[in-house]
Amino acid sequence: xxxxxxxxxxxxxxxxxxxxxxxxxxxxxxxxxxxxxxxxxxxxxxxxxxxxxxxxxxxxxxxxxxx
Numbered sequence: 001x002x003x004x005x006x007x008x009x010x011x012x013x014x015x016x017x018x019x020x021x022x023x024x025x026x027x028x029x030x031x032x033x034x035x036x037x038x039x040x041x042x043x044x045x046x047x048x049x050x051x052x053x054x055x056x057x058x059x060x061x062x063x064x065x066x067x
Contacts, residue, residue, distance in 0.1 A: 007059045014053040 004023045006015035017035055018028040039045050 004056060005059050006053075006056045014049075015058075016049055016052045016056060019056055020052075 004019060006019045007022060008015075010018040010028050012018075012032065017031040020026075021028040021031040024031075035045065035049070
């Protein structure tokens with residue numbers, strides 16, 4: 001499965017960075033570092049994070065619907 005979802009493990013806050021890392025083949029630490037560095041730039045990074053938190057399904061729901 002190569003979809004976009006928030007995994008149950010490897011979460012720090014909501015699992016958004018971990019889910020993005022799994023989807024694009026990066027480590028979750030790399031995605032977290034890129035997010036923190038992007039926060040130094042002006043823009044709606046926190047809003048995008050919150051939207052992804054609401055929109056990305058949990059791993060449990062994704063696995064259940066795949067069966």
